[in-house]
Every structure is written in C-alpha cells, then in structure tokens.
Amino acid sequence: MSFAIFHHLLLLTILLPFSFVAQTVGNFPVGAALTAGGGASPWLSPSGDFAFGFQQLENKDLFLLSVWCEKIPEKTIVWYANGDNPAPSGSKVELTADHGLVSRNPTGEQIWSSNITNGQVSHGVMEDNGNFVLQNGSHGVLWQSFDHPTDTFLPTQSLEIGGVLFSRRTETNFSQGRFQLRLLEDGNLLLNPINLETKLAYDAYYVSRTSDTRNSSNSGYRLVFDAAGGLYILKRGGDGFFLSTVTVPSSDFYQRATLNFDGVFAQYSYPKRSTGSTNWSTIFTQPENICTAINGTLGSGACGYNSICSLNDKQRPACTCPQGFSLLDSNDEHGNCKPDSEVGCEGDWLSSMEDSVDFVELNNTDWPKSDYELLRPSREEECRNSCLHDCLCAVAIFRRSSCSKKKLPLSNGRLDRSVDGKAFVKIKKYNSLPGERKSWRAVIIAESVLLGSSVFINFVFCLRFFFYLRKLRKNGQGRISVETNVHCFTYKELARATNDFKQELGRGAFGVVYKGEMQIGSISAIAVKELNDLVQNGEKEFKTEVHVIGRTQHKNLVQLIGFCDEGHHRLLVYEYLSKGTLAQMLFGKSKPSWSLRIEMASGIARGLLYLHEECSNTPIIHCDIKPQNILIDDKCNARISDFGLSKLLMMDQSHTRTTIRGTRGYIAPEWFMRTPITVKVDVYSFGVTLLEIVYCRRSVYTETDGEEMILIDWAYDSCREGTLHILVEDDVDAMNDRENLERLVKIAIWCVQEDPSLRPTMRKVLQMLEGVVEVPIPPNPYSFSADC
Ligand SMILES: *[C@@H]1O[C@H](CO)[C@@H](O)[C@H](O)[C@H]1NC(C)=O
Ligand SMILES: *[C@@H]1O[C@H](CO)[C@@H](O)[C@H](O)[C@H]1NC(C)=O
Ligand SMILES: *[C@@H]1O[C@H](CO)[C@@H](O)[C@H](O)[C@H]1NC(C)=O
Ligand SMILES: *[C@@H]1O[C@H](CO)[C@@H](O)[C@H](O)[C@H]1NC(C)=O
Ligand SMILES: *[C@@H]1O[C@H](CO)[C@@H](O)[C@H](O)[C@H]1NC(C)=O
Ligand SMILES: *[C@@H]1O[C@H](CO)[C@@H](O)[C@H](O)[C@H]1NC(C)=O
Ligand SMILES: *[C@@H]1O[C@H](CO)[C@@H](O)[C@H](O)[C@H]1NC(C)=O
DSSP: OHHHHHHHHHHHHHHHHHHHHHHTTTEEETTOEEETTSOOOOEEOTTSSEEEEEEEOTTSSEEEEEEEETTSTTOOEEEESOTTSOEETTOEEEEETTTEEEEEOTTSOEEEEOOOOSSOOOEEEEOTTSOEEEEOTTOOEEEEGGGSOOSEEOTTOEEETTOEEEEESSSSOOSEEEEEEEEOTTSOEEEEEBOTTTOOBOOOSEEOOOOOSSOGGGSEEEEEEOTTSOEEEEETTSOEEESOSOOOOTTTEEEEEEEOTTSOEEEEEEESSOOSSOOOEEEEEESSOHHHHOOOSSSOOSSOTTOEEEEOTTSOEEEEOOTTEEESSTTOTTSOEEESSOOSSOSSHHHHHHHHEEEEEEETEEOTTOEEEEESSOOHHHHHHHHHTOTTOSEEEEETTEEEEEOSSOOSOEEOTTTOSEEEEEEESOOOHHHHHHHHHHHHHHHHHHHTSOHHHHHHHHHHHHHHHHHHHHHOOOOOOOSSSOEEOOHHHHHHHTTTTTOEEEEOSSEEEEEEEEEETTEEEEEEEEEOOGGGOOHHHHHHHHHHHHHOOOTTBOOEEEEEEETTEEEEEEEOOTTOBHHHHHTSSSOOOHHHHHHHHHHHHHHHHIIIIISSSSOOOOSOOSGGGEEEOTTOOEEEOSTTOHHHHHSOTTTOOSSOOSOTTTOOGGGGTTSOOOTHHHHHHHHHHHHHHHHTSOSEEEOTTSOEEEHHHHHHHHHHHTOGGGGGTTOHHHHTOHHHHHHHHHHHHHHTOSSGGGSOOHHHHHHHHTTSSOOOOOOOTTTTTSOO
C-alpha cells in the first residue's frame, strides 16, 4: 500500500503546478509576479485575447508594463502604466494585498504602483474585454485599468466627466505627448494640443458641441464605447451623440479608439479570424483633416514649428520641412524644423541680400498664424520683392492680390488644396558643398510635400520614375495608336485650350478639373482633368485604363474624348456639361422636380448597370458613386463621371486594401472587412444616393438643433413606421405620389443592406425602379451584424 500512497503523492506533486496554471488563466492571486525580460509568459485573459505584462520597447532594453492584444502579431498596446519611466530589464511587478500592483526596478526602487487605499486586494483579473481589475475577497472592484485610460479606449469602456486620454510622444515612445482628449464639465468632448512643460491646454481642434446650457438634457456626461462597437457621447436626456456613422460587429472584430501620437483620434477594427497579413483599418478619424483643424494662436500646429503638414492617404498628418530647413531632431519627424542657414538681419545684409537669397515657391502652402504685415492690394512680383528687401521676412504668401509677410518661427504650416495662394520661402542662395547635399535632400522633401504623401511612397515614386526614364530611353517615345475614338493630345494643346489651366471647375479625389474650349466634332467645350495621384502606377496601366474608359459609350456616362500622357502629365479630356453636378441641384436652392428626380435615379441606375455588366467582360467598379460625381447635361440626363479611375489608384481591387476608396457616408461596410470588394459596393453607394435624391438631403445632415441625422437610419425607421412622407412635406409632388415614394425608399434600403449578398444587382434595381418587378419589404439594413 505504501507504494500506492507514494505514487499518489508523486502524481500530486507533478500535477500541482499544472492545476495551478489552469486555475490562474485570467485570475491571479496576491503574490503573483512577473519579471521584465524574464521570459515568463504574460497574464492572459480567459479567451487569450488580451495579456498583461511587460512589453519590450522597440530596439531598447526597456519594458513597458502594459495590456496588449495577444492574438494580433503586432501585439498592439491598449493600456500602459509607466510610459514616462519605462522599466529596465530585470524589473518586477508584483500583486500585493496593500497597494495592488507595485513595480520595482532591479535595485528594488518603486517605479510605479496602483496605490490602492480602499481595501485589501485578493486577486487580479485579466478580463476578456482588455480590462485589468484588482478585486477584494468578495469580488469588489478596488482598481481597474479602464478607470485609468492612457491613449486607447476599448469596447465596454467609458469615460466620465473630467476623464482624459493622452497621446504618446511618438509611435514608439510612450511618454506623455502633445495632445489630449477630455470630457469637460459642460458636456463637450474636446481634442486639444498641450504645452508639454506646463500641460496647459491650447485651443481645441475638435469640439463635439454636446453642451447645452439652457437644457441640460442635451448635454453630454459620458463617453461610451459600447460592446457593439458604437462610440458615442451619452447625453443626460438619454440620447447618444455618435462620433461615427459606421459600426462594425464586435463579434468579428477587435476594436479600439486611440488618440494617436499625431493628435488624430481614430476608431479602428481588426478582423478576429484573420488570414494572412492584415492590419487595423480605420473606421473614422476626428478631425477629418488635422492639418487645417489645428488653428490656434499658440503652439506649433499639427507638426513642429517651420514644418508643413499634409494629410496622407490614411488621414494622418505627414510633416516635412520646407527646402532650406531641416529637422531639429532627425528622429522626430513631427518635430520642429530649423533654417539651414541664417538669412536674418545680421551683418551688412542690405548690400548682400539680393545676391545671397533666393525664394522657393510652394503652391497651396500657408502658415496662417505667423503674419506680421499685410500688403493689399499687391501684385505677385511686389510681394516677392517686399519680402526680399525685408530682412525680417521669412516667407511671403501671395493670394488674390494680397500679400502676407511672415516671420520665424512659422506655425500651423499646412499644405492643402483649400489653402490657395503661393508661398515664397526665403532661402540662402550660394551653398557650399555640404549645403548642396542638403539642398538635394530638400528637393526630395519638397517633392514629397507636393505629393502630399509619405516619404516612402515618394521613394517608390522616384524609383519608378527612374525606371520609367530608362524605359523611355530604350524604347523611344512613340505615340500609341488608338483604336477607339479617343484622341491623344499634347500637353501644349491642352494648355492652350484651357488658357494655361486658368478656369478651375472643381477638385476631386483624382485631381483638379479645368474648363477649356476646343472644337471636336459637335463638341466645343471640354473639361480637362489633371490626375495627380497615379504615383503607384506605371505607364502601361494608364493607357490600358484610358482605352477601357474610351470604349464606354452610354447616355448616362460622361464621354471621354481624349487624354494626354506626356512626361509626368496625365490628363483626361471629357465633354463639358454646363449644368453642374447632381449635388449642386439636390442640395442647392431650387430643387429639381419629383418626376425629374425619378428619371435621374433611373438614369444613374442604367449607367451603373452598363458599367457593371454591359460594357466589357470584366465589370468596371466605380467605387465612389455620390451626387458630386454625377453630372447633368443640358437635356437633364444624369451622367456618371470619374468611372474607371479607381483602378488606376488601386492596381488590384480585390487585394490591396490599405486605403479605403470612396467618401464618408457612401462607403459600403465591406471596405472595413476582409470580404472582397465587388460591384455591390456601387449598389450600396447608389442606395445612399437614391435616398438623397428622394429627400434632397445629404446622407448625413445636421438638423436645425445641431443633431446629426443619418438618412439611412431615418429612412428605415420611417419605412417601418409608415411615416415616410414626413421628410418630403414641403414637396407637393412627392407627397401626392406616395406609392412611388415608398417604392424608391424600399429599393434604397435593399441597396444599403450591410450584407453585400442581400443587395440586389443593378439589373434588379433598374427593374424595380421601372416597376417591372415587385419590391419586397426590405429587412433591417444592419441585420448582418446585430441580432434584431
Ligand atoms: C503612488 O504613490 C507614490 C508614493 O506616494 C507616488 O510617488 C506615485 O506617483 C503614486 N503613483 C500613482 C500612479 O499615482
Ligand atoms: C469589497 O469591495 C466592495 C466594493 O468596494 C465592498 O462593498 C466590500 O465590502 C468589500 N469586501 C471586503 C471583504 O472587503
Ligand atoms: C521619449 O521622449 C522623451 C522626450 O523627447 C525623452 O525624454 C525620452 O527619453 C524618450 N523615451 C524613450 C524610451 O526613448
Ligand atoms: C430639453 O431637451 C429635451 C431633448 O431634446 C426635450 O425633450 C425637452 O423638451 C427639452 N426641455 C426643455 C425645457 O426645453
Ligand atoms: C500594420 O500597420 C503598422 C503601422 O502602420 C505597420 O507598422 C505594420 O507593419 C503593419 N502590419 C502589416 C502586417 O501590414
Ligand atoms: C484659422 O484662423 C484664421 C484666423 O483666426 C481664420 O481666418 C481661418 O478661417 C481659420 N481657419 C480654419 C480652417 O478654421
Ligand atoms: C504652382 O501652380 C502653378 C499653376 O497653378 C504651376 O504653374 C506651378 O508649376 C506650380 N508650382 C509648383 C512648385 O508646383
């Protein structure tokens, strides 16, 4: 028998450690400890989604006590404790009864502590929502990481009045950064830059406007990230003010909202069951353009002083120093720029000024808060000369007959199409050899500023351009023969036709459109579109696409007449349509009649059907259907423009999805998921557009009381309740045509189904529009993700 007992004991001692491990998944008793760099596994939540422990900082022997997403390869950090004072290797964190978590460096000095004073800790719990909780013996919560947020906010977490999120210093430096998000006493959610020394808040660059001093039930009091992925400000009256109109299902996606180190507050999703390489996709950013949103009198702006901010394709700021300036700290791209050489007032500058300084010209660039003098009226040459002869002047901006002179340091620098005007940046002329190297670098930087893209894209661009030049030399620049009736124009011809690109018709995702005169057949007025973002595409793709577009011919499409492909100039020439866009009509003063609107809706549907099914073997996906991209001809036909271009910017529509193509409010949800992009994205955008046509209202509009309304939600609710007519009350024809009104809304709701497979094809849509087939009652567009 003694043998049996011994055996039993042995078994027990072997099993004990295992049973101990099994019990501690998600639940850790007082006394448990972790060592930085010790190789021990972190404390996991029961599902294994989140982990608590030490994470090594990139390229450093330093560790951050943090919570991260364990199943994501990048181990995205969602909470951290000692950002300003990372732990050296060998540091230890221990769960104590008196103070909760205490972390000490290898010499035993305390680095950080949860400093509990409200009870005795019994154990810590790593929960499946990413919250690390310290509990007492009766599971009362004594401390939780959700109450001490850092830069990230997770579903089921909420922020009360007075709550703050801080950005980190840079992507990899977790010290407190330059931006913060706060929920104020008055109910407003704010984003603002801060002074790093005193933590003084500068002017806000985002205000939620959820404060109402007259009626407190309209004031916010809590920022909520609910389990379903909705991010909203809860008002005292019980309503929610949603920060984004898009939600993705929490069951399938990890989600987070982060105040990024560059000041952009963004919500992200990441598929839980991902295959292969994937990444966090952006659901929304606030503000939409941080470069122009930060506009306070104090502080440097989104980038450092003397820097220029431009928005990259992820709606994040890219910062670059203008030519003649370079980074003060070469590791901090978002930091300050300093002049490479003084061009100030020292020495006998008067005699040498004109010889020794020069100007760099930058379009659409401004530092709006650095003016010290304004000359008006002024001419461009005068403006330049005035700055040249003024040793205090660092930059002059010439804009519509006014000239602003600016002094250093320049703040709030931005490169944006809305800026308009020309900047003359003063630089020293004769550089010695090392200076020449610098100015070569500056040219590249200036170029990347102009392209408004990251240095990396710019590098790719340069490389491509280099190969392109080599190819040209090898092949000789021959004119391609055109088998469609698309003309090939020289750049000179188009410059002449547009009077040197004088009259701008508009600006879109692809570039600027200019008006021109040219007699081609029966057409005398043309619209010339200069494509400016085709950096990733070679010569061949452009011509292939032009030919695909050129072959299309349909009454509801804008006709391509020709193109120009010369050096880096890529232009498309269309017939000019004088009546403007559908958006101008719908949202302008005099709305088109009800019957004309119905006809236009069918026209757009016919045009899309042609693109999807009729013009070639492979469907052409438009990717950006919206009233701004529908033009109206003089017979009041709706005509789709900009088709065939999305491919030029995406190369491979089904695989590369680093950028979401399309416009907020019209984008189908699958852009945020890992499902293939098909023609159904256009059906979705068509549905949104159809609702806008029916109601002459934008898909997201602000009511007179400041409330944001989502047309889709509104339409579905009123369709269910049978109150469809309310929004068209001032439209007699629509009111008297309830049957058609109901049909159109039902069709639209079918089109905006979250599940692409539920959406009808454009052929079916057209049949329903024309009354050929019945329109069944549509389901809730969100039934795909929610279970209601
Ligand atoms: C905890 O208390 C110590 C000593 O009073 C203090 O130095 C430290 O800043 C506190 N930690 C936190 C996170 O408040
Ligand atoms: C545990 O904490 C809860 C809430 O703080 C408290 O109500 C309860 O009395 C505590 N229990 C013990 C045993 O301390
Ligand atoms: C983070 O940046 C701050 C401020 O520039 C610096 O003092 C600190 O040493 C940096 N931390 C790390 C870990 O590099
Ligand atoms: C305050 O606002 C709520 C919600 O908008 C509204 O229901 C209520 O009637 C308002 N109260 C007053 C006194 O205006
Ligand atoms: C995801 O994005 C981050 C930041 O942009 C980048 O560092 C990382 O390499 C990306 N990962 C993948 C798999 O693309
Ligand atoms: C920035 O501030 C200037 C002057 O205060 C103002 O004229 C301009 O409209 C502001 N720009 C934006 C985008 O708010
Ligand atoms: C600025 O724009 C003008 C015309 O709008 C153009 O001729 C000039 O080349 C542009 N300058 C730069 C530096 O791109």
